[in-house]
Structure formats: structure tokens, C-alpha cells
Amino acid sequence: MCLCYQRTRGYGSLSNPHVPTKTYRTIIQHQIGPNDTLQGLVLKYNTSMSEIKRLNRLWSNESFYLKEYVEIPIYDEILDGDYISDRSINVKNNRGESIKSQDIDGESLQDIFKRIDMNIRKTTKSVHKLTENSTAGLLAEGFKMEFMQSKPEGEIKNPYSLSRHASGYQNEAYQN
Secondary structure, eight states: OTTTSSOOOOOOOOOOSSSOOOOSEEEEEEEETOOOOOHHHHHTTOOOOOHHHHHHSSSGGGGGGOOEEEEEEEEEGGGSSSEEEEEEEEEEEEEOOOOEEEEEOOOHHHHHHHHHHHHHHHHHHHHHHHHHOOOOHHHHHHHHHHHTTTTTTTTOTTTTTTETTTTTTEEEEOOO
């Protein structure tokens, strides 16, 4: 067994050497416009800010505006038919070879907001489904009802006494 091409695990490393790391397929050279921001390019090309900073040796966000072009890593999942336009630009693959490729047209703000809204709706539906199926709320109500029925009727209530139910201690003066 040859160990020469295997990555070794560093001291204190939590990464699994047998899991492949996420690598980009191509690098696009993007000309920086007056309204471009680093965060905008991250959303436009669906990549990470740390990768853009690393590839372009950007030590701060301000150094982004000093450059004419930035190299942007493109992962496989963004290269589908929705993003490809008719324009072509120079692209470097991950071996550094220059190749011709299709330009990836960014999403409009409206498309980005639609995608965010869709994710919010999905999350909201999931939360509602989980709360409907949850029995924790039913158990809490049952425990509270059982506790209230077990009190003697002639008991004088101190408005500042604490009662115990499923959600913890609660001041009875504020309940009704």
C-alpha cells in the first residue's frame, strides 16, 4: 500500500482524510464594476467569500476595490442551464490551464429574493409540521390541568406564590 499520495491528518485536526474535500471545477475572471461588492459576487456565483479572498490574496474587504479583476471559483452545482449565457470569457480550470467557457450570468436580485422566500416558506412549513406533531405541548397542558384539579377548593391563594407546571415555575399573579 502506497502512502505517498494520501493526505496525513494534522495534530488537532477534526477532518476525515477519507472524505473528499469540495473542490471547484473552474475559475472565472470577473471584471469588477463600480457597484460590485464581495458579498454580491458570493451571492451571484454561489461560492464562498473565503475562497474568493484566498484565490485573490485579499486580506481585507477594502483591497477588493483596488483590483481590476477577481478570480472566482465555480463549483459543479452552479454550472447548469439556468445560469449560462451566450457570452464567453477566459476561464482557468483547477490545474491553472486557460480554457474558453461560457460566462455565468448572475441571478437578478429578484431571483435571489425569490429563492430566499422559498427557503423561508419551506422552513416555516417544517416548523409548523414539527409543532403539530409534537406531543410536548399536549403533555404540558395535561400536567397543568391535572395540577389545577388537585388543589383544594377552600385554599386561600397568595397572588405571589409560585406554581410548578411543565414550563417551569410561574408567578400566579400574572396568570388568568
